[in-house]
Amino acid sequence: MSSERLIYLPLGGAGEIGMNAYVYGYGKPGQERLILVDLGVAFPDMDTSPGVDLIFADITWLKERVDQLEAVFVTHAHEDHVGAVAHCYEALGAPVYARAFTANIARRKMEEHGHPTETVRTASPWPEQINAGPFTVGFLPVSHSIPESAGLVIDTPAGRVVHTGDFKLDANPIVGEPFDPDLWSEVAKSGVKALVCDSTNVFSSHPGRSESEVGPEITQLVQDANGMVIATTFASNVARVKTLAEAGQKAGRSVVLLGRAMRRMIEAATETGILSDFPKVISAEEALDVPRANLMLIVTGSQGERRAASAQLARGKYRGLEVKEGDLFLFSSKTIPGNERGVIRIMNQLSEKGVDVVDDSSGLYHVSGHANRPDLEKVHALVDPQMIIPMHGEHRHLREHAKLAEAGGRTGILAVNGTMLDLTGNAPKVVDYIETGRTYLDGTVKIGALDGVVRDRIRMALNGHITITVILDEEDEPLGEPWCDTMGLPEMGSSRAGLVEVLEEDLNQFLMRAGAKTLRDEDKLEEGLRRIARQTAQAEIGKKPEVTVVVSRMR
């Protein structure tokens, strides 16, 4: 029991696509020195988290062991990998390592939150390595849909782990380094204990396509357009943004970048020297003087986000610019499951304005940033590890990826959030289950997903709300009649009288009949009033609303 061990513990990302947070530890059980790989966010939705601003992995386990934490390593600058770095700074405080572009983005986040930017340290790519307690970590360049993505080569006394981060096999990614199979082989040559591997596209059976394939198609599309062209993609996909801008330029159009994230990403890529030869851009104000047939807008909001530039353009104007009949709107993106309604809303608003909408249904104008099934098989073979641990996926992705590993004659293990694996031996061993979950940033407050706060909001959304006010005098006798206020409920029920009036009458009946024992007992009285209100509402409007009972006593 006292011998040292290498552990792996996903706190987020192994059970969802998003919210990545993976712990590695080395040392005696319970005293391991720890590093954290990625610290991302997930995004809320109305179905499960209305009113929530951001979702983090619950890092309680790590907070309780913050003295053991050596450093945080961030593989790339997507929000689901870097988004929580500033939000968790106060809890963790550890140095954050990332490559230059990612570090630039992380520092902007620190700055916004008033935290010291020195916490973020720029790492050079492999073969340079960073020492962090018993770990030596190198950033291995890999292609993805954002510049300077890296896999991590994590050397430990128990052997080498390769943590892929998000990746694809792209020989020509337009911006940033191509995937270099020779480099990966070289890293793997000395033997790899575990390959911890992106699972996002395990269900995509065809080999992945290169970022460079969309350029000619987009160029042609823009060339053929007559009105203004508006294109949206993920702002972080700097290569795509460049491709779009160049397509505009080739067609003799002035390029305008719209949306804060779009400008910030291009700025970061330029500052860090990744992006050069980006076509000249003009401001929205300057664009007002350019004929619309000579304009190419590249805008945020490919996922239908209500406040993004694309949604605002679809509804009307954005910074003085307006879409018109005969314009072309290109979604150079895929819709993340769950965002369909928002995207479709925009498409229809554009259609109402006579704008032609082109999306990726033809497969011509977007490629994925993740390795598909045959690509994963290639990487399994290239790295040839002792064991494969699928990460970055929902349960179904992780399970399928583990099966794929096994089908290739390798050890694959399904480890969802909270599963602590001991990787020291020849085969991975589950040694513990840690309680994990989600933390919501709700306004400015962090709350647990299971605290009941959001549950109550969902209930009010489904059932509406009634406030009941009752005043009791010094003798605990009702002073006047109870009254009701409703919110989110119809005014009239089945008895064709006002809902409030019917409620007040029934509640008054209840109060008149209630004995002294009930009237004196706070809980009993509240419970009785709530029950009557819900019964009456059910009879009147077929719903059982949420109820707040306020009993005021003149004692």
Add this chain to the structure above:
Amino acid sequence: MSSERLIYLPLGGAGEIGMNAYVYGYGKPGQERLILVDLGVAFPDMDTSPGVDLIFADITWLKERVDQLEAVFVTHAHEDHVGAVAHCYEALGAPVYARAFTANIARRKMEEHGHPTETVRTASPWPEQINAGPFTVGFLPVSHSIPESAGLVIDTPAGRVVHTGDFKLDANPIVGEPFDPDLWSEVAKSGVKALVCDSTNVFSSHPGRSESEVGPEITQLVQDANGMVIATTFASNVARVKTLAEAGQKAGRSVVLLGRAMRRMIEAATETGILSDFPKVISAEEALDVPRANLMLIVTGSQGERRAASAQLARGKYRGLEVKEGDLFLFSSKTIPGNERGVIRIMNQLSEKGVDVVDDSSGLYHVSGHANRPDLEKVHALVDPQMIIPMHGEHRHLREHAKLAEAGGRTGILAVNGTMLDLTGNAPKVVDYIETGRTYLDGTVKIGALDGVVRDRIRMALNGHITITVILDEEDEPLGEPWCDTMGLPEMGSSRAGLVEVLEEDLNQFLMRAGAKTLRDEDKLEEGLRRIARQTAQAEIGKKPEVTVVVSRMR
């Protein structure tokens, strides 16, 4: 102005996929005799209609002209075409005509609501015709994803209109009639004024596939399975249910139908003689005695509906049956946009139980029920109408379909809900815009989508709720301090004190400072209290909650 005219007025379905309701009228302007084609529902979602049970088209215009209404014709038994028939019976009261299977389903709805089933009259297919005022209407059999779908041949003094209903071109639909191009040509031969045509799949560029194509694939899949097989599809797709059941039978499995809709649809199809040779089914109770490798469950809930059989099985048990490691779950369906999250939730729950999930991503196990773009072109040519009016689609579908018509050298016109067209002349003319919208069935009450009821519920879901109670004495002076109750809000804010305490303190400060004028003025006092509460909440928790203020006066 006094000459008679033929009008077309969509009240629902021309602006969404769902909630179909199309009015045709003939007569002097304002005195037209009317018929309604289809009377369907749409389904609510958390984003826009939390707590709502069903959505109908707003039929106010029709209700105000109920004396002019001759009859309702229902093309087929999908909920978005027949779902509102019983809910609107009291408002309209007109006879409802449908073919036998559709009529069977419509009568069940009437029965459930306690309305006379005689309202629903069974129509025989073309060449039989029904007289309804100036209209003569025939039900022209057409293939779709439910038995006995019909296009309507609507003869009027101004010419013949063909209203397709939902349809596809299927020569071998397994159950029900194939699409018969000769019959359609024959109907069109004498000249068609307008083709009012399904637009759902206008963006699908390949020709549609036959229902018969999925049989061999499904049979093979079930044959190769080892554990229990569970398959889900739309219950109304009787052909698919039959194909699934036969695949089970061929593999030596006993077939179990689970879910109310599944049993009801098969019952209706059997009662009306459409379905014969359906494999013997056993009950859930009988299934408990059958080895799981010999079981094939066909279940409701292909769209991830929380209460359906598939969701219940994924969570645990349904009627004693349980999924286990090694079982196979087939989604023989496509996910309707907006339902992705629910479907993915089930897939992951099944994955957690070790169940293999197969969906339609391979394209093998599902075909659409709607005519694709090349199929639409075929029908345009076959019917060769004077004008084409796209229906059953979102704005983008209708627009694209109108463009397709124009591209084929025909007159296509975009008419969204509320657009009244005069079809009398050689070209369609927009003659009026009617106010249309959505009616929500909310519990047992019908409310307008814009009444503000649902808006308030959404706000509570996003912002939480505060109740403020203040008691004023006979002199309008505060009696004690104000107090607060919160719902859906965190307990603790940035000042690390209880949110309620901080609110109460700030509200008390306000009350102490408030002059007699404010204390006496109900609106002013309420407004002040609300403003303070929202300010304080914003400072403490970064949210501005919804507020109910209750002021009690001891006067």
